[in-house]
Amino acid sequence: MPVYFFHIRDGARLILDPQGSDLPGLHAARDEARASVREFAIEALQHRLPVDRLHVEIVDEDGTTLDIVRFSDVADGD
Amino acid sequence: MALANHVLSHLSQDDLALLQPHLEPVELAFRKNLEEPNEAIKFAYFPDDGIVSIVANGGRGRMIEVGVIGRDGMTAQPVVMGTDRSANSTFVQVAGTAHRIEVAALRKAMDRSPTLRRSLLMVVQAFLTQAAHTALANGTGKIEERAARWLVMAHDRLTGDGLPLTHEFLAIMLGVRRAGVTVSLKNLETLGLISTKRKVIEVRNRAGLVKLAADIYGVPEAEQTRLTGWRSLKFSR
Numbered sequence: 469m470p471v472y473f474f475h476i477r478d479g480a481r482l483i484l485d486p487q488g489s490d491l492p493g494l495h496a497a498r499d500e501a502r503a504s505v506r507e508f509a510i511e512a513l514q515h516r517l518p519v520d521r522l523h524v525e526i527v528d529e530d531g532t533t534l535d536i537v538r539f540s541d542v543a544d545g546d
Numbered sequence: 547m548a549l550a551n552h553v554l555s556h557l558s559q560d561d562l563a564l565l566q567p568h569l570e571p572v573e574l575a576f577r578k579n580l581e582e583p584n585e586a587i588k589f590a591y592f593p594d595d596g597i598v599s600i601v602a603n604g605g606r607g608r609m610i611e612v613g614v615i616g617r618d619g620m621t622a623q624p625v626v627m628g629t630d631r632s633a634n635s636t637f638v639q640v641a642g643t644a645h646r647i648e649v650a651a652l653r654k655a656m657d658r659s660p661t662l663r664r665s666l667l668m669v670v671q672a673f674l675t676q677a678a679h680t681a682l683a684n685g686t687g688k689i690e691e692r693a694a695r696w697l698v699m700a701h702d703r704l705t706g707d708g709l710p711l712t713h714e715f716l717a718i719m720l721g722v723r724r725a726g727v728t729v730s731l732k733n734l735e736t737l738g739l740i741s742t743k744r745k746v747i748e749v750r751n752r753a754g755l756v757k758l759a760a761d762i763y764g765v766p767e768a769e770q771t772r773l774t775g776w777r778s779l780k781f782s783r
Contacts, residue, residue: 476729483732485728489714503723504724504725510728517690
């Protein structure tokens with residue numbers, strides 16, 4: 469299975485996923501990223517921070533950015 | 547017999563004598579399954595080191611950790627309570643060593659000694675308090691607080707400051723997304739409380755972690771001291 473890295477962009481800093489995840493394909497990686505962004509939004513509200521502060525960059529093993537998932541992508545629900 | 551496990555080392559001589567002939571030293575290998583949901587439990591483990599996780603298993607692969615056991619406690623608590631299995635699973639989260647006893651021998655010993663049975667029931671009661679606070683942490687805590695709580699509880703039970711944990715495992719135990727753990731651990735690192743290497747989380751400032759988790763850490767520990775006498779060697783730091 470391909471390995472996908474979920475790096476997290478927080479303003480100027482990029483928090484790197486140290487290990488990556490084995491997932492069956494980009495669709496699964498996007499699902500994981502969307503679920504993560506939803507969870508970030510919940511945490512942000514609990515910390516009284518903006519819900520769209522963090523976004524997820526899906527990167528493959530070669531370092532290519534495959535997609536970026538933001539709060540706006542999940543804000544209207546599924 | 548040198549016994550690092552608190553439960554065993556705090557039994558009366560007579561009670562320990564009932565168990566001693568049946569205690570076998572064993573390795574606790576990482577991810578070893580000690581108890582499966584709804585399967586008869588074979589052994590009770592008394593860890594010397596390492597961390598064992600008790601996990602609630604729901605439908606469609608849903609799971610969350612409900613508690614941890616290390617040198618402070620014992621597994622096979624359903625056996626202490628009078629049954630032979632539970633709906634939870636139990637597995638080794640951090641490798642270590644333990645002494646184990648076949649459940650039949652444990653039951654016989656408990657039948658012979660009311661004081662032994664009582665000692666072990668207190669261990670179970672202490673664990674129930676821990677599980678109640680896991681519910682509190684999961685229901686009201688921010689991921690960062692919950693991660694801090696977990697790290698302190700592991701630190702309490704292990705020797706040294708290095709916790710061999712992957713982000714993936716911590717995410718499964720806390721019931722959160724991997725990315726949530728990554729961000730929380732990064733924040734704890736920025737605060738100088740931990741440092742994260744490849745597969746080891748190093749506790750740098752235990753007092754700071756305790757302070758961050760203040761609302762959801764401490765009560766079960768105090769209760770455990772009251773019930774069983776266990777007090778982590780790390781408490782004074």
